[in-house]
Amino acid sequence: MKQIVLRPQLRRKLLIIAVISLLLASALEMYTFGLHSDFPGRWLRSFLVFYVLIAITSLLIVPGVNYGMGKFIRR
Incomplete structure (x- = not known):
């Protein structure tokens, strides 16, 4: 039986983050x-840094703050 490692929504978000990181890293390295x-x-190092920073921010920090503030407000 085949197991799904990543949900399709999460996979799509990670691919979008990868494309954005690739473009940012390419622009930064080529310009600088x-x-x-x-x-x-x-280029690889800057891509990985952008990827990790954007992924952590958009997938962990923003939803976590949103969840925490929702719990705090709805006491």
């Missing part, structure tokens, strides 16, 4: 440093 021999390494 241009194309040099160490471009792939810097």
Whole structure:
């Protein structure tokens, strides 16, 4: 039996975050440093940093604060 690892909604959100991170990392690296021999390494590092920051913010922090404030207001 095949198990679903990620729900389709979460998978779609992660793919959108990956595309946004890819575009941001590419724009930042190309604008700041241009194309040099160490471009792939810097690009990968900046992509991972953007991906982790955006994913944590949009999938954990914002819903957590929303949930907490909803509980606080509806006491």
